[in-house]
Amino acid sequence: MSAVAVEVRPPLWRRLIGFNALTAVVFGIGGYYLGWFIGHHINGASVAYLGVGGIDQNDLSVFLGYFLGVAGFLIGMGFGVYPWARLRGYPPSLREKEQQGVGRYFGLCTDHKVVGIQYLCGIGLFFFIGGLNAMLIRVELLSPARQVFPAGQYLTLVGMHGTMMMGIMSSAILGPFANYFVPLMIGARRMAFPRIESLTFWLLMAGGAILTTTIFFGGFPTGWTGYQPLNDQANTGMDSYIVFFALVGISMCLLGLNMIATIVTMRAPGLTWSRLPIFCWGVLSTAVLQLLAAPVLIAVLGMAMLDRTAQTTFFIPSGGGSPYLYQNLFWVFGHPEVYILALPGFAIVLELLPVFARKPLWGYRLAVAGMLGVTLLSWLVWQHHLFMSGINSNLRPFYMLSTELISIPTGFTFLCGLMTLWRGQIRFTVPMLFCLAWFFNFLIGGLSGVFLSDVPSDVTTHGSFFSMAHFHYTIMGGLVFTFFAAIYYWIPKMTGFQLNERLGKIHFWVMFIAFNSTFAPLFAAGFLGQARRDVTYPAHLQFINDWVSISAFVLGASMLVFLYNFVHSLLFARIKAPVNPWSSLSIEWQLPSPVPVHNFDQIPVFTSDPYGYGEPSRPSALPAASPAGGSS
Amino acid sequence: MSRTGAKILGVATGVAVAGILIGFYIAGYLVGNTPAFRPTVQGSSASPTVHLTIETVAAVGPTLAPHPDWVSYLVRNNSGRWERSTVFTLPAHATIRVTIYNFDGASGLRNPLFGRPTGLVGPELVDGKPLVVMPPDQPSHTFAVPALGVLVPLAPVADNAKNTCGYAPCLLSMAHRTMTFVFRTGKKGHYRWQCFVPCAAGFMYGFGGPMQTIGYMDGFLNVV
Secondary structure (H helix, E strand, O other): OOOOOOOOOOOHHHHHOOOOHHHHHHHHHHHHHHHHHHHHHHHOOOOOOOOOOOOOOOHHHHHHHHHHHHHHHHHHHOOOHHHHHHHOOOOOOOOOOOOOOHHHHHOOOOOHHHHHHHHHHHHHHHHHHHHHHHHHHHHHOOOOOOOOOOOOHHHHHHHHHHHHHHHHHHHOOHHHHHHHHHHHHOOOOOOOOHHHHHHHHHHHHHHHHHHHHHHHHOOOOOHHHOOOOHHHHOOOHHHHHHHHHHHHHHHHHHHHHHHHHHHHHOOOOOOOHHHOOHHHHHHHHHHHHHHHHHHHHHHHHHHHHHHHHOOOOOOOHHHOOOHHHHHHHHHHHHHHHHHHHHHHHHHHHHHHHHHHHOOOOOOHHHHHHHHHHHHHHOOOOHHHHHOOOOOOHHHHHHHHHHHHHOHHHHHHHHHHHHHHHOOOOOOOOHHHHHHHHHHHHHHHHHHHHHHHHOHHHHHHHOOEHHHHHHHHHHHHHHHHHHHHHHHHHHHHHHHOEOOOHHHHHHHHHHHHHHHHHHHHHHHHHHHOOOEOOOOOOOHHHHHHHHHHHHHHHHHHHHHHHHHHHHHHHHHHHOOEOOOOOOOOOOHHHHOOOOOOOOOOOOOOOEOOOOOOOOEOOEOOOOOOEOOOOOOO | OOHHHHHHHHHHHHHHHHHHHHHHHHHHHHOOOOOOEOOOEEOOOOOOEEEEEEEEEOOOOOOOOOOOOOOEEEEEOOOOOEEOOOEEEEOOOOEEEEEEEEOOOOOOOOOHHHHOOEOOOOOEEEOOEEEOOOOOOOOOEEEEEHHHOEEEEEOOOOOOOOOOOOOOOOOOOOOOEEEEEEEEOOOOEEEEEEOOOOOOOOOHHHOOHHHHOEOOOEEEEEEO
16 A cells, blocks of 8 residues: 555645745734834824824824835745745745735735736726716716715815726736746746746836825825826825826836846747737837836936925925926926837737638738837937926927827828728637727827817817827727736636626727717817816716716626626636637747646747748648647 | 635625725825805895805915915804805895905906905994905905905905914905905806916916816805
8 A cells, every 4th residue: 555645735724824825914904004113203293192182293204104115015025935935045046925725915025917806806806997987977976066975075086096006907918918928938948037027016016005095194186197286285295196106107117127037038939029929019119118217217216205205406496406307307207108008919919800800910020010110219209298387498399200100100001001001801709899999099199189289289289188198099099998808818828717798898899989979978078178187177078978987887887797798707617718718820829728837848849930821831720839749 | 615606705805895995095085175154144034144264375384284385265164263165055035244364465456447345234344444456466465256246355454464374274464455345146046256367377368277166266155
């Protein structure tokens, strides 16, 4: 009789003790209060500290609380374990908690696929909170004179919505999908820096939690830009904004660095630059922007923090500083940020169109040139945000021209997409519908952008709902639609189960119609004089605003259809997805679903790009590269 | 319990927890909301009369988070307590008799024309005396309803006054000035009213903050 090794699973209480999300939250709260007490010790007790009432007005204590809270959160998550082990002489290791069960999704895990799914759920959570804020904004705007929320809270609602969406959604494609699929697409077994990959996710979650606490500190009145001098004058709720965006900046910076290092150094044999999937090119372009733009954001927020705590005067005119400096530095980050949001959308569309049009990607090199061109030019346009801020008028023509110039590389990708569709055998699947919607939405967004880049028309459209409608067409129409395209496309590979196609189409049509019904009328509202970030508006605009509010509620309801589909399909219906349901030639679809921890038994050797659909010399049934032992 | 039952229970728990969290989240925004103030209407329905009693304070004080140091108007509600609301529901074609107690010091006008009371039925009385025009360096605040043509400058508390009020609620035993005036509301509609004196201490040029925030120095007359 031979002995059989049986793995004994420890009881639940034992599994909860250790480095995981629960410990991280406890350490995070402990760290916060430690920093809070230190801050009060340094700066003196405030009204809130004495328990008299009101909110804490001690910025230093709030900042220190957040910093030590984040440090405690990361230590509780286990990010200190490996450095400490190395200091004690333990050998290096690139893998951590990759084989554990459901618990690996609630802690530090170096499996890029786990991080991808963590990102999808985490971003989904904050996307929901941001969307909830949008619904509350529209409730408030149902009437120009009846106030649903207390004085000043409308600005916090707007700021929370904008900041949450711009910050969290910066990683909407790179977080879940690039982390999951880039290593697969390039034939690698992991990311270049697996722990940093996990760190980027948990930093983002810590940031999101911190931003939601702004309500307890009185909110912030600045919108997502955090402009000075309001920034310096605002409540301690502004500190939540500063710490949130700084954490987002660090997360973006590290995410970009990791992506660049992975794509540049870890491609499998045969995967030349001209064979690299277009999605990876989009990720690379975005990563470059993230790596270079995010440090400017971190720096400018650091300066704002010092103004609020250490009595520096970087942005305070009475001390020799300039609020205008903040505007410039913010938009040096802020406009590349717009393309950090838009470029992954381009990449998703161009990656998916050949699959559903059954045609090779038209103009592969032109598409790559387009994305790289956008990456380069996006650094040269930021002052179009300041046309109305009193900049030197001699600068205006240059920035007007450079802004209009960026439509050329953007047009390259648009053209490549359209030409890929031309005479294709189009399958109108749910992911394809979302991609097709991108063409319509982004066209409206792009054309309306011309009015904002031209100085004469910007004079009237700046700061109005016209501008708001424009960037929702580009960001929501460009990014969020492709985000859903990616979800419907890749979920079968990520989970092994397929989403309900009929519910997916209902989701699409309701979302597409409601989206346009929400934002198209806002162009008119903007032209008629409705200002952004204003709780009220002229009475004659109430009909437009009521229409928009109702459309927005329908748009919100479409997200519930998706949520129902997601939960029902993955938890209850659980219909096994075929290994390659879309008949894609891309390598990730040749692997089992879900993909095993080690990805490949042997590193594949690439011989072509993954877009050879319908080419006589290369039947589409054959994969572009064979992962040895990987097919099933 | 079956596997499906456990899943249903898990999802139901998740939905319940999410619902509670969403409720808390929305409640977090709603805390401190002061609904529109509807004063008692006197007289006949053909010629209604309303008495509004308002005070202007240099700061709302620590009990009125999140902006304890903001300048604000407060209105005396029907039970005699001061509340921070600047949205008033008033009847159409009514006579509004207003008393404003000002506890704040002088800020000064940008436009000297705002020193002359306009749009009133009869004169503005400052401490019981009719006012023709107030010197531009004196007004502490204004009560202005542009769509009704109403503009009323508020006289300041002297800089050297004793027993001044630091923050709300301010008692009538403290140093203050009293303005009384009458205006008519006209037809139904939403009429914005606000202070035109740049009185937001700590904000650039005195604008921003309380000056642009409904509930502080800005509000609506909902005429119904």
